[in-house]
Structures are given as structure tokens and as C-alpha cells.
Amino acid sequence: MTTIKIYGPVASRAARALWIAHELGIPFEHVPMEMKELKQPDYLKVNPNGKVPALVDGDFKLFESMAINLYLAKRFNKDGLWPDSPEEQALCYQWSFWGMTEVEKPLLTILIDMFMTAPDKRKPEVVAEAQKTLPKPFAVLNAALENQDYLLGSSFTVADLNLASICSWAKPIKYDFKPFPKTGAWLDRCLSRPAYKAAKATK
Ligand SMILES: N[C@@H](CCC(=O)N[C@@H](CS)C(=O)NCC(=O)O)C(=O)O
Structure with a gap:
């Protein structure tokens, strides 16, 4: 088996790839990278x-x-992480693309404003707009999880x-899932997995 290398600090979207690598139990090398290294010629080749x-x-x-996670799931499948049927696989694509297009941006907007923006540069109106968009996808998710874990x-x-991994950003911003109890419980269920905790404990 070749050595898998995962680039990126745990405090970035690389946490997603670290999480799946732990779920799959594959040997891998973590290359944390500093933000200033990302535009260097060596890394641009990667x-x-x-x-x-x-x-x-x-x-x-x-x-x-x-794409990285879908690839790893399919290549090293363990415990049904990558399902068998084309329909189930299509649902994996569906929820992954949907998360990126419907959920990631508003959560990131709020997260950046709360934790990465100087108080005098914060934009409450932009955050309010982002907050307004989240109930719709979270309600869709809640309905999808109505009768299943x-x-x-x-x-x-x-x-x-x-x-x-996308919805985990709702945690630091303390998003209130009370109107979407199934969504909140599902997120807690996923984030309580040992592989998630192992990924987050990466130095
Ligand atoms: N859609 C990409 C987004 C990648 C991305 O924006 N990563 C951030 C860290 S979470 C980054 O590298 N930022 C550095 C930069 O944009 O210069 C993905 O999901 O992999």
C-alpha cells in the first residue's frame, strides 16, 4: 500500500480528511502545513x-x-462507510454536494465573523443574513432524519x-438546534465517534 499523505492543519477543512482516515484505520502521514506555506511552489505542485x-x-x-473523503471511503471502505448500491452511493454524493452548497457558506460566514474578525470589523447584518438561511437546510435535514439515525x-x-464535518461548525457558533432536534441529535451522534475525536486531537 502506498503512503497516503493528508495536507492541512487540523484547524482547517483538513480535519474532514483526518476524520475519515481514522474511521478507515488506514496508515497515513499528516502534513500539517502552515498557512504561509500554501502558496509556495512545492505545495502548489500538490x-x-x-x-x-x-x-x-x-x-x-x-x-x-x-472529493478526498469520497475517494478514501470508496478506496478503503470499512464497515459500510462506502455503501454498495449505486443509489446509496448517489446519496453520498447528494448529501456531500448539498452540504457544500447549502450549509457550508452561511456557517463559515458566521464562524469567521465571530472568531476571525476584529470586533470593529464585524458585520452583524451579514451574520444576520447567514443566520436567516440556515433554518431551511436544517429543516430539510431534520425531515430526512425523522425516522432514522x-x-x-x-x-x-x-x-x-x-x-x-460541515455542520460541526455549528458547534463553536453555538447554533441553536432546538427547532431541529433530529438534526441536532444526529450531529451529536456523528461528532461523538472516536475517529472524530482522534482527528480533532491531532497536533
Ligand atoms: N472547497 C475547498 C475549500 C478549501 C479551502 O478554502 N481551504 C482553506 C482552509 S479551511 C484554505 O486553504 N485557505 C487558505 C487560502 O485560501 O489561502 C475544500 O473543501 O477543500
């Missing part, structure tokens, strides 16, 4: 966008956190991992 995460598997290079049914798959 990811021409100069962003993290990136994955190297032998001669194969891949960027985009969701995980997105595809009774077992945890890469669909849960990818979407929960």
Missing part, C-alpha cells in the same frame, strides 16, 4: 489552488475535501461524515 486539504496517494493527487438509514456512512 494543490495548484494553494489551499488545504490535499491528498497524495502514490502518484495520485486530489484536492477538495468532499443516519442519512442512509441505520448505519453511518461517508454521507454522514462529510455533512457532519
Whole structure:
């Protein structure tokens, strides 16, 4: 087996790839990277966008956190993380793309304003707008989880991992899931997994 390399600090979207690597129990090398290294020529050969995460598997290079996780799930599948049927696999793509397009941006907008913006530069109106968009996808998610613990049914798959890794940003901003109890409980269920905790404990 080639050595898998995962680039990016744990305090970045690289946490998603670290999480799945722990779930799969694969040997991998973590290359934490400092933000200032991302635009260096050596790293641009790994990811021409100069962003993290990136994955190297032998001669194969891949960027985009969701693509990395879908690839790893399929390549090293363990415990049904990558489901068998084309329909279930399509649902993994669906929830991953949906998370990126419907959920990630508003959560990130709020997170950046709260934790990465000087108080005098914060924009309450932008945060309010982002807050306004979140109930819609969280209600969709709540309905999908009405009668099941995980997105595809009774077992945890890469669909849960990818979407929960995006939704995990709701935790530091203390998003109130009371109107969406199934969503809140699902997120807690996913984030209580030992592999998530192991990834977050990465130095
Ligand atoms: N859509 C990309 C986003 C990658 C991204 O923006 N990563 C951030 C860290 S979480 C980054 O590298 N920022 C540095 C920069 O933009 O210069 C993914 O999901 O992998």
C-alpha cells in the first residue's frame, strides 16, 4: 500500500480528511502545513489552488475535501462507510454536494465573523443574513432524519461524515438546534465517534 499523505492543519477543512482516515484505520502521514506555506511552489505542485486539504496517494493527487473523503471511503471502505448500491452511493454524493452548497457558506460566514474578525470589523447584518438561511437546510435535514439515525438509514456512512464535518461548525457558533432536534441529535451522534475525536486531537 502506498503512503497516503493528508495536507492541512487540523484547524482547517483538513480535519474532514483526518476524520475519515481514522474511521478507515488506514496508515497515513499528516502534513500539517502552515498557512504561509500554501502558496509556495512545492505545495502548489500538490494543490495548484494553494489551499488545504490535499491528498497524495502514490502518484495520485486530489484536492477538495468532499472529493478526498469520497475517494478514501470508496478506496478503503470499512464497515459500510462506502455503501454498495449505486443509489446509496448517489446519496453520498447528494448529501456531500448539498452540504457544500447549502450549509457550508452561511456557517463559515458566521464562524469567521465571530472568531476571525476584529470586533470593529464585524458585520452583524451579514451574520444576520447567514443566520436567516440556515433554518431551511436544517429543516430539510431534520425531515430526512425523522425516522432514522443516519442519512442512509441505520448505519453511518461517508454521507454522514462529510455533512457532519460541515455542520460541526455549528458547534463553536453555538447554533441553536432546538427547532431541529433530529438534526441536532444526529450531529451529536456523528461528532461523538472516536475517529472524530482522534482527528480533532491531532497536533
Ligand atoms: N472547497 C475547498 C475549500 C478549501 C479551502 O478554502 N481551504 C482553506 C482552509 S479551511 C484554505 O486553504 N485557505 C487558505 C487560502 O485560501 O489561502 C475544500 O473543501 O477543500
